[in-house]
Amino acid sequence: MQEFSRREFLRRAFFAACGAAFLPLFGPGAAEAARLGEEDTGGPYVYKRFFGFSEYVKRPATERIVIHHTEIADMELGGTAALIHEMHKQNGWAGIGYHYFIRPDGMIEQGRQPPMVGAHAWQNNQDTVGVCVAGNFDRDRPTREQMDAVKELTAWLCRRYGLDPGKRGVIVGHRDLNEDTTCPGKYLYPKLPELRAYCEEHI
Ligand SMILES: [Zn+2]
Structure with missing residues (x-):
């Protein structure tokens, strides 16, 4: 024994x-x-946020990256992921719909947990990552810091999900998917070719 x-x-x-x-x-x-690739140190610094969500649904695939603006010019109302999280909860959503949020100073915040299904592009959330740049770019221009951040972040997302940024439809603006929006605005949308070119060089 x-x-x-x-x-x-x-x-x-x-x-x-x-x-x-x-x-x-x-x-x-x-x-x-x-x-x-969560621990991939080859990407930009992302300020990890741990917002509470009413539900967590895993995204079945990641094939595309969708670029947005908040459409809110007033940074007191929409300049941080936390503000957008509260706003989207009031919409009745699980929480902030974007996976990444870029403040005017170029700081990248995590919004929705990256492996989860987002809520940012109607009927196109099952295979997309949502990146939102703070501002109303129908009125204003994105800052240089925001452009640098969105380029670095998007290139990293292409690497971590194995996406080809030169392939048509991989890096898109919200308006490419939903006709009822001008998102990401008339000053950011024309910069998408520049964004794709940067990603092709830095993948
Ligand atoms: Zn949008």
Whole structure:
């Protein structure tokens, strides 16, 4: 009995050690994070936000990146991901619909958790990542810092999801998908070819 206990103890100690050794590789979320490139340090700094969402639905595929603006010129109302999160909750959505948010100073914030289905382009959320640049670009121009950030972020997203930025329809503006919007605005939309070219060079 004592021998069995000792053997059992050793067996358990062995598996506990194995478990500890493999935990970083197979622990909950770790494999997923590795697959999605969450720990990829080759990308821009993203300020990780942990907003509460009323539901989490995993996105089945990632084939396209959609560029948006907030359409809000007043930064007191729409200059941060937190403000947009509150606004989108009031729309009855699970929380902020965009996966990434770029402030006027170029800071990139995480909005919705990157592996989740977003709420940013009607009937086009199942295979897209939503990137929103703060501002109303039908009225104003994006800042240089915002352009630098959206280029760096989008190039990184192409790398981590294995997307070809030169392929038609991979990097699009919201208005390419939904006819009832001018998003991302008349001053940002014409910059998409420049964005695609940057991504092709930096993928
Ligand atoms: Zn939009």
